[in-house]
Amino acid sequence: MTTAAPIYLDHAATAPLDPQVAAAICECLRDPGLQGNAASVHAPGRAAAVRVEQARAQVARLVGAEPGSIVFTSGATESVNLAILGAARAAGANLHHLVTARTEHRAALDACRQLEREGFAVSWLATGSDGSADPAQVASALRPGTALVSLMHANNETGVINDIAAVGQLCLERGVTFHVDAAQSAGKLPIDVQAMNVALLSFCAHKLGGPKGIGALYVRHRPRPALQPLQFGGGHERGLRAGSLATHQIVGFGVACELALTRLADDAARVRALRERLWAGLQAAAPVERNGGTEPGLPGILNVRFPGIEGESLLLSLDGRLAASSGSACSSASAEPSYVLRALGLSDLAAQASLRLSLGRATTGEEVDRAAALLVASVNRLRALLPAGAIERIA
Amino acid sequence: MTTAAPIYLDHAATAPLDPQVAAAICECLRDPGLQGNAASVHAPGRAAAVRVEQARAQVARLVGAEPGSIVFTSGATESVNLAILGAARAAGANLHHLVTARTEHRAALDACRQLEREGFAVSWLATGSDGSADPAQVASALRPGTALVSLMHANNETGVINDIAAVGQLCLERGVTFHVDAAQSAGKLPIDVQAMNVALLSFCAHKLGGPKGIGALYVRHRPRPALQPLQFGGGHERGLRAGSLATHQIVGFGVACELALTRLADDAARVRALRERLWAGLQAAAPVERNGGTEPGLPGILNVRFPGIEGESLLLSLDGRLAASSGSACSSASAEPSYVLRALGLSDLAAQASLRLSLGRATTGEEVDRAAALLVASVNRLRALLPAGAIERIA
Amino acid sequence: MTGTRAIYSQLVRELFERLPHAGDLGPGAGTAVHGEAMALDRGAWVRFDARIEDGRVVDCSFRAWGCPHTLAAAALIASRLHGEGIGNEAAFDALRLARELGAPAEKLGRLLVVEDALSGMLARAHALQ
Amino acid sequence: MTGTRAIYSQLVRELFERLPHAGDLGPGAGTAVHGEAMALDRGAWVRFDARIEDGRVVDCSFRAWGCPHTLAAAALIASRLHGEGIGNEAAFDALRLARELGAPAEKLGRLLVVEDALSGMLARAHALQ
Ligand SMILES: Cc1ncc(COP(=O)(O)O)c(C=O)c1O
Numbered sequence A, B: 001m002t003t004a005a006p007i008y009l010d011h012a013a014t015a016p017l018d019p020q021v022a023a024a025i026c027e028c029l030r031d032p033g034l035q036g037n038a039a040s041v042h043a044p045g046r047a048a049a050v051r052v053e054q055a056r057a058q059v060a061r062l063v064g065a066e067p068g069s070i071v072f073t074s075g076a077t078e079s080v081n082l083a084i085l086g087a088a089r090a091a092g093a094n095l096h097h098l099v100t101a102r103t104e105h106r107a108a109l110d111a112c113r114q115l116e117r118e119g120f121a122v123s124w125l126a127t128g129s130d131g132s133a134d135p136a137q138v139a140s141a142l143r144p145g146t147a148l149v150s151l152m153h154a155n156n157e158t159g160v161i162n163d164i165a166a167v168g169q170l171c172l173e174r175g176v177t178f179h180v181d182a183a184q185s186a187g188k189l190p191i192d193v194q195a196m197n198v199a200l201l202s203f204c205a206h207k208l209g210g211p212k213g214i215g216a217l218y219v220r221h222r223p224r225p226a227l228q229p230l231q232f233g234g235g236h237e238r239g240l241r242a243g244s245l246a247t248h249q250i251v252g253f254g255v256a257c258e259l260a261l262t263r264l265a266d267d268a269a270r271v272r273a274l275r276e277r278l279w280a281g282l283q284a285a286a287p288v289e290r291n292g293g294t295e296p297g298l299p300g301i302l303n304v305r306f307p308g309i310e311g312e313s314l315l316l317s318l319d320g321r322l323a324a325s326s327g328s329a330c331s332s333a334s335a336e337p338s339y340v341l342r343a344l345g346l347s348d349l350a351a352q353a354s355l356r357l358s359l360g361r362a363t364t365g366e367e368v369d370r371a372a373a374l375l376v377a378s379v380n381r382l383r384a385l386l387p388a389g390a391i392e393r394i395a
Numbered sequence C, D: 001m002t003g004t005r006a007i008y009s010q011l012v013r014e015l016f017e018r019l020p021h022a023g024d025l026g027p028g029a030g031t032a033v034h035g036e037a038m039a040l041d042r043g044a045w046v047r048f049d050a051r052i053e054d055g056r057v058v059d060c061s062f063r064a065w066g067c068p069h070t071l072a073a074a075a076l077i078a079s080r081l082h083g084e085g086i087g088n089e090a091a092f093d094a095l096r097l098a099r100e101l102g103a104p105a106e107k108l109g110r111l112l113v114v115e116d117a118l119s120g121m122l123a124r125a126h127a128l129q
């Protein structure tokens, strides 16, 4: 039995709450003066509203936006859906076409599939073998009836980065609304919605050290993309998102964004170095391959492939000692091989022999070394019982 | 300058967090073993999932449901929208009619208005002068094409209660899906979804001592109403509500539901007695009227009318000393006279002369007495400067 | 119903707290004049009373039903008029009141009621000259 | 990709942790037989080896690629066969394995691969009789 806490290398699924954020949330939850509804005019309501607006400014700053352009949501899934469903449903009668890529997060894919059911046409771009969407391909997919282009900034499984600024420029020239899913990149890569010509940008707190259950959608002021809300009921959030605001969640999100912005460059350098140290350590389990290329990419993600290894058995070998993901935790209801890795050209078997190791601010060098040793031992143990020829067949 | 904390009589807008709930949330936020994503298979993910499922059982018990029939949402607004938009959009091609009442919460009203824009027909029932919806009227509004009946259990402004069991029986007999908005009643009145024949029931944590930003939709198992999700992206919550689960929020919701259920009868009796003590104290500001009748009604709501008084000036008089609402905090973006009070037959002026005082578990007798004294003094001060004849004209 | 999200300016809060000159005129010399305007649908009802002697406002008071901005505007005017010479009164139109009190645009309709009541009283005062 | 949400039974966890009889047969007497089945698309590849002497399984081992249930099933079978008389072996069909291991329904396809490998080996063993 292992009793020590497992090494957590699943930051891309969700990052542990930063202790400063936890302190801010708990202070807020326990402050008798902050218990009101931020929509109420009385003193406790106004006090809550003041904290909400402070946080809105912190959240906005992380992506180079004005505070008034931030709409709070329950997470990145809601933000992505509000952007994609909202923009498409509010688009003019002859704007019935969308452009997106096959390697987007399930939130974007499933929202686009829903729009197909509603009569929209979707151009599903294939990514190159490096995993990124080619701006030239986006350009040639645009039509006079294109209502929206939706792309992720960085991929949640591979960390592969799309050239958002290039696509933004393109959409600006063609007058098409551009939505970016920045759930993985916010707080990890510099983002400037103005410079990148982004109309809508989705992100959430729990991937960057904030609480689960709160996210944001940046909605550009000018020109302001038309959006149909997902939920109705009163004028909250500029009429785009009804519902009482969760003060403590928003306060926590604000603190997390402020911390992330302050530490962005330092964190990125540190985490990137740790990831390379992990990769070096894994060489003792050769053959081992890296999925999704090397650079540029999100600093914290290392997606590796161990030929001859079955993912579920590898995970159970590590269970209780190393927490990692054989894919995106967000879609773990299914056990299908990753469509993201498939899009990189990997076979089903190769995808199943892969593991996503994602590091974060809290990761230490000692953890990385232990993780590498554990992985090498587990891979070697499983390989030792393979039938002859399996390593060659399963890669 | 008043420095003491204001007396909080706005529990219907949002209740202060119960200290036991705050403790549970903060423990969860700080537990290194609970930082995983509840959708992940590794140990920290499974530990989070275990806590989520414990809470789901606590939440379900409050309304007499099985745990598997609870879908977590970001609040009552989302639950109401998921129920109304979801059921209507998923209904068969020849089911294009809904029945609801004019005194519903803005979440329900605005969702129904959106459905009107999408081509649905809505029967907007007028309530009786007692403020409740008449089951006989619901019965006569039903048509062969009715997809959904949506009614609130208790009104957020007046506390008036609808006969849910009678309408439930009716909908059962006619095979119509029945949704109940129980945001105000959950934890305040006994609810048994089975006995009441409810197919969908919305409620949230922050009205019953839990955290803001988390709610639930009960979705009956058999027959299971078809629902189109509001947001897509992976198989969370039985495919009805995509997005990473907010463990700490759900844990807090669970504890709050458990506390509310344990204390329901005691709290109701205590709060009801305090409300009557407040009402007695207000007689010194006669003329004063009670909006929405007396009993039965939610224990904690007292909606009163002070002829000759303008609501905004009354609120500013009380500012910093008494927090109450001249209406539903959820719609405070607008300053229009309450449509709920208008539906009771009140004039615009009478509605504007009204105040909602809502008590909760934390309310004390001493607070109620001080509140009454404050109100009497403020009303008398404002009345002293009225032009002659104003009390008679503005009532 | 529900209140507005307007944050009241410091001046509105101060005036509302004290409401100087609210109520009736005290006993005294001079000729009493008044002006009243009522627009219940717009949410305001204001009456000014003054006592005029030798072309000066020797006393001034108001009564009102309305929102804090309405009451503050009436109190502000009553205070300023006090001791003022008729014909010298500053122009208290609704726009100027809104600016001075930091009132939001949606309050203009009510401040027009205040302006109307004042105009009515001043017209009577001028007629006395 | 991502793992399944299956919670592994205690027996699966124990077998997976030790994986008894994994690897190759030790040196010894008797006739070697084997059985192998592979269905990469279903996610399993299993090979059993045994040494038969006087109608008894005197040694048994397995090699496998697959999920924890597949490996546990192979280890369970190899352990049970050890020392068993040919013809007396319990019926290790996939359904029985699934029940004993508490495996979810979606694992049946893989357990059939285990069953196939076993049948192949037993057929050879019977042929020796
Ligand atoms: C790229 C991307 N988009 C969207 C999401 C959805 O985030 P959430 O589950 O917090 O709503 C995720 C989370 O995995 C993500 O990685």
Ligand SMILES: Cc1ncc(COP(=O)(O)O)c(C=O)c1O
Residues within 6 Å of the ligand: A242, A243, A244, B012, B013, B074, B075, B076, B077, B078, B080, B105, B107, B152, B154, B155, B156, B181, B182, B183, B184, B204, B206, B328, B329, B330
């Ligand atoms: C009856 C009713 N329904 C729905 C809601 C919406 O709740 P929330 O703002 O928490 O989403 C409220 C809150 O005021 C309510 O009183």
